[in-house]
Amino acid sequence: MQILFPAIKPYARHSLAVEQPHVLYLDESGRQDGLPVVFLHGGPGAGCDAASRRWFDPNLYRIITFDQRGCGRSTPHAELQNNNTWQLVDDLERIREYLGVEQWLVFGGSWGSTLALAYAQTHPERVLGLILRGIFLCREEEIHWFYQQGASRIFPDYWEDYLAPIPPKEQGDMLGAYYQRLTGSDQIAQLHAAKAWASWEGRTATLRPNPAFVTRFSETQRALALARIECHYFMHGAFLEDNQLLKHMPKIAHIPGIIVHGRYDLICPLQNAWSLHQAWPASELQIIREAGHSAAEPGITDALIRATCQMARKLLKRPPQEEA
Template sequence: MLTSPNIGYFPTCDGHQLYWERHGTPGTEPVFFLHGGPGGRSSRHHLEFFDLCCFDIILFDQRGGGRSMPQGQLQHNNTGQCVEDIDALRRYFGFQKISLLGVSWGSWLAIQYQQRYPDALLKTTLVSVFVPFAQNVRAYDKTLSDALAGPRARSIYQILNNGCEAQQRQAAIGWLKAILKLNGQSMDPSALEHFADQEAVRAIRLELHYHVNHYFFTHTDEGLVVDANTEVIQGTKDRFGMASLRWLRQRQSIRCRLLHAGHNAFDRAIVKTVRHSLKRGCGTNKKRLPKVQ
């Protein structure tokens, strides 16, 4: 097992630098962790989902997010390019096949990866699933707009792109309050002011870049088929996650574990279930896995 993580940057062909970390035990089952967002980042806390002795874990920050550079970059940043990044990293690390753990927005990237690279997959675990089909995005947008009690998401996005620094900070604070309200959470006003720095502004602008573009959902996505070796772990109190799960189940039978939880993937019950789910079929993956030649 790695006593300290390997860390680096992967250059894409179109100007992005993807920050990555490698944890766990090389030669065991490789798992790529796909964080939430868009505009989110990976964290060492995400290692709570894994038994480090059983998996070769790749954490990375998606385009424009976290420590990837340029931070908050909107150019060459869409769903398809994020999916291509996953496979570019797979080849960079020399893995023939990988497993995916996708949380929230990351669950949609995992589903998209299945459509493009089915032969490169071992298994997929989707947590607090999010599918940006039109009805779900409209409902999400309306809920957030009601919580904003003022400008809609598109107006916030315009301010974050064109407003002065003070206007951007206030718009970011308004957006954060709406997200917290949606998730039944709150934050001390002074802590919220401190949190809404320029890094947060860039992250929210990137999130809204995807939101106002309907997460680049296409007509082709309406007919997608989820890989058979997929398991969904979903909180029943997560309104948009449950809507996403119903959308998936209308298209095919899908294995799912429903928990009395919300959207927060760090809920104790969710973390415990994810750790158990990831080990399904682990007995067949004890041997060292082949690499790309």
């Protein structure tokens, strides 16, 4: 089993102003002349952390991580104004140009896979390859499955806690009811809703219960950004046309990709990854047994580390080394 690379510190940190009022936090670590890779976090709204740069061999990669609009160390916190998928795609191009990167590998999980596909389909000439985990295509049925009916039947106990902030008469439209509270002026109701939303996601992300994972998701500031930004995006269909990402796969059919997906992922069911793989001739699909959605699942961690090493060998054209 492969594990994360040792912790490292960034060699550079940047603040990049984009459309008002947003200022993005980004950092670089690893090898300054290495293979450029950009890490796209989930959510939208989850933000990066110290582990985000540990998926990549620092002796091979120039590792670029950043917090998307409204979350993590980007400011203002939990801001919804000028915050949509296509503005995030534009941000990636701003970051690439700002850092003087010609082409890069794009690595993203969950919502990060959505954004990676949207970016690659918009700027295919800039993408060397894709490593995607926990595929989320942001189709209406996927959003309905997790936030209205579907996953609720697998986790009825956790679902009760997700229902708790919403009166029964509003439960026919959970997304709309949460949106009303998360964007309302009642700060107590907003925080209560944010914690319930984030806890639902945290409790269902792993195959086996992981209390530390749930605690991290439920931390107040993180939960507020995650819940507000996710709900904002999903109320607007992630600002995508119906089934857009699959329809536009011919634009990037030639780009090499590795897809890693847990067989028992109940946030983003395996059918998402299967459909993407069928539409992407240059992709390799790895279905991980005994794994759910989280990148922290041991089998998924192992597969992703192997994928970043494999992709480095391919793109740098180096012979394979014996793996531990």
